[in-house]
Amino acid sequence: MRIVVCVKQVYDPKTVKISRSREEFDLREAVRITNPPDKLALEAALRLREANGGGEVIALTAGEAQAEDVVREAIAIGADRGLLIADPELATAGGRAVAKTLAAAISLLSGVDLVLLGQTGLTDGAGSLAPRLAAELDWPVVLDAVGLTHASAGDLEATVASDEGAILMPLVAPVVVAIAPGPDPIRPRYPYPARIANAWQPGLVEICTPRELGLAAEVLAPDVEPGGLVLPPERTRGEVIGGSTQEAAEQLVGILRVKRVV
Amino acid sequence: MGMDLSYLEALMGGAAADTGGGTGGVWVVSPDGAADDGIMRLVGKARVVADALGTYVHLLLAGGAEAESAEFAIKAGADRVLLAASVPGLADLASYLRERAPQVILFPRTRLGRTLGPGLAQMLDGGLCGHAADLEVDPIYQRIVAHQPVLDDAARQRVTLVAAPAVAVVDTGALPAAFNEPWRTGTVEDTGVNWSQPPAYPAVELPASTASLANAEVVVAAGRGLRTADDFALAGKLAEALGGVVGGDLGALDAGWITEAQLIGLTGAQVAPKFLLTLGMDGDTSLFMSARDAGLIVAVQPDPTAPIAPVADFNIYHDPAEFAAALLDKLSA
Numbered sequence: 001m002r003i004v005v006c007v008k009q010v011y012d013p014k015t016v017k018i019s020r021s022r023e024e025f026d027l028r029e030a031v032r033i034t035n036p037p038d039k040l041a042l043e044a045a046l047r048l049r050e051a052n053g054g055g056e057v058i059a060l061t062a063g064e065a066q067a068e069d070v071v072r073e074a075i076a077i078g079a080d081r082g083l084l085i086a087d088p089e090l091a092t093a094g095g096r097a098v099a100k101t102l103a104a105a106i107s108l109l110s111g112v113d114l115v116l117l118g119q120t121g122l123t124d125g126a127g128s129l130a131p132r133l134a135a136e137l138d139w140p141v142v143l144d145a146v147g148l149t150h151a152s153a154g155d156l157e158a159t160v161a162s163d164e165g166a167i168l169m170p171l172v173a174p175v176v177v178a179i180a181p182g183p184d185p186i187r188p189r190y191p192y193p194a195r196i197a198n199a200w201q202p203g204l205v206e207i208c209t210p211r212e213l214g215l216a217a218e219v220l221a222p223d224v225e226p227g228g229l230v231l232p233p234e235r236t237r238g239e240v241i242g243g244s245t246q247e248a249a250e251q252l253v254g255i256l257r258v259k260r261v262v
Numbered sequence: 263m264g265m266d267l268s269y270l271e272a273l274m275g276g277a278a279a280d281t282g283g284g285t286g287g288v289w290v291v292s293p294d295g296a297a298d299d300g301i302m303r304l305v306g307k308a309r310v311v312a313d314a315l316g317t318y319v320h321l322l323l324a325g326g327a328e329a330e331s332a333e334f335a336i337k338a339g340a341d342r343v344l345l346a347a348s349v350p351g352l353a354d355l356a357s358y359l360r361e362r363a364p365q366v367i368l369f370p371r372t373r374l375g376r377t378l379g380p381g382l383a384q385m386l387d388g389g390l391c392g393h394a395a396d397l398e399v400d401p402i403y404q405r406i407v408a409h410q411p412v413l414d415d416a417a418r419q420r421v422t423l424v425a426a427p428a429v430a431v432v433d434t435g436a437l438p439a440a441f442n443e444p445w446r447t448g449t450v451e452d453t454g455v456n457w458s459q460p461p462a463y464p465a466v467e468l469p470a471s472t473a474s475l476a477n478a479e480v481v482v483a484a485g486r487g488l489r490t491a492d493d494f495a496l497a498g499k500l501a502e503a504l505g506g507v508v509g510g511d512l513g514a515l516d517a518g519w520i521t522e523a524q525l526i527g528l529t530g531a532q533v534a535p536k537f538l539l540t541l542g543m544d545g546d547t548s549l550f551m552s553a554r555d556a557g558l559i560v561a562v563q564p565d566p567t568a569p570i571a572p573v574a575d576f577n578i579y580h581d582p583a584e585f586a587a588a589l590l591d592k593l594s595a
Contacts, residue, residue: 124419127393131378162373166465237573240566
């Protein structure tokens with residue numbers, strides 16, 4: 001069983017600030033971390049490997065050279081080996097280019113049964129990489145998977161959460177599954193200290209460029225151009241809702257409706 | 263000396279080749295045939311975008327919608343409604359739309375929309391905004407600019423969809439209300455395609471979510487201003503009505519109304535819910551500072567000079583128990 005887990009290096013949103021005056025992100029103090037939903041995906045992969053009694057878990061990422069940290073962290077947590085597609089343009093290339101790059105890498109790895117990734121990226125949460133990757137590979141895709149298990153016959157089953165409840169979907173390999181945190185989220189394991197040290201040994205992580213995968217330079221052309229930020233109005237504190245108790249209650253319900261709390 | 267024609271073309275809105283190819287208009291796809299308020303709002307947004315681009319709005323209702331919904335859709339702004347009896351897979355939808363060369367394709371942000379939209383953008387080699395709260399049209403280059411929520415909707419980033427066709431998966435709840443213009447006319451057609459029906463999967467029980475104070479979206483916090491345990495019960499009912507959890511400060515803990523797990527504050531949970539309603543808390547302890555980052559803070563307590571008053575977004579100077587009862591009334595109305 002060969003599972004590829006796509007991991008992504010993102011900025012920790014707690015360290016990303018917004019500059020109101022320039023209407024853009026302020027990344028001067030931003031720290032890079034592994035996208036937490038990708039850690040859920042890695043945990044799901046490791047649990048599948050344990051339940052299967054064997055198999056290979058490969059951590060894959062496409063990004064700048066610093067993304068190697070994320071792959072090494074995945075190996076320290078338990079992945080068998082890693083693959084980094086490095087190119088400085090990949091940081092700004094956009095979802096279309098990243099999907100093509102990852103698909104080329106997965107095709108090159110061959111014999112992959114399952115691709116797992118976290119459903120949302122931290123800063124934008126759009127969740128569009130999994131369907132894009134599946135379209136490139138021509139594989140089926142499952143979103144909103146909160147659990148992944150072996151069925152009795154040995155095939156895989158995904159528990160997919162929706163607003164109306166949850167369904168159990170049988171999967172046919174090869175398939176792309178996007179892992180989302182559910183009501184009882186999977187707890188990702190921490191790396192053993194010994195594994196952290198060993199993760200930096202040579203030979204565990206292969207680094208290559210998109211060109212080596214056979215991708216032309218036009219593939220990295222961005223499909224979207226990010227622009228400035230649209231900021232909500234400044235928060236005003238200390239306002240008073242006047243009137244009688246009934247009137248104030250009604251006004252509050254109106255405010256809650258506008259803010260989509262009710 | 264010659265005129266820079268490229269500059270002139272930009273002023274005039276670009277040559278036909280620059281407008282992103284495809285004269286096929288703005289398409290709204292409802293992959294499961296839902297024709298609810300969300301889709302109608304999306305049709306309204308498509309109408310605004312199509313007017314700016316000078317083209318038509320086509321609505322594809324796949325998966326068996328009724329003719330009545332088609333009539334609503336025309337009043338909501340669609341020029342043409344296409345009905346399909348079955349739900350398309352990605353390849354089916356891609357080949358169907360490729361023939362019609364749309365300029366813009368909009369999906370609602372349902373699971374099917376989130377699955378088909380990005381896959382379609384990848385297959386048609388178009389630009390994608392996977393989560394759009396709003397759309398506008400760049401008037402010079404006639405391109406779609408989507409507003410994508412970032413950092414948990416702390417701000418929205420303008421994303422220009424450069425590649426054509428422009429695909430956006432739109433959060434329909436964030437759009438303005440749907441149009442209802444009875445004077446509009448349009449056509450309703452049957453696509454005549456026969457896509458396959460998706461299989462039905464068995465339902466499963468998920469373990470109940472461990473709703474804790476730290477990750478709750480709505481928190482109703484009680485303080486000593488609620489005086490009696492009966493009044494405190496109102497806080498519990500309000501939390502239920504709003505889909506949130508109950509918390510409290512040291513005063514409530516001392517009164518025995520809450521457990522330590524429900525304590526908000528420096529020694530308790532750090533809360534950052536979208537909505538924090540405090541009943542009878544005067545905020546005179548530093549415990550409250552841990553809840554400053556809540557999205558919307560409403561403080562109900564009778565004293566205008568209480569420390570919580572300048573911190574809360576809205577203050578209601580009434581008896582908290584009375585107000586809680588009135589609010590429960592209005593919410594259930």
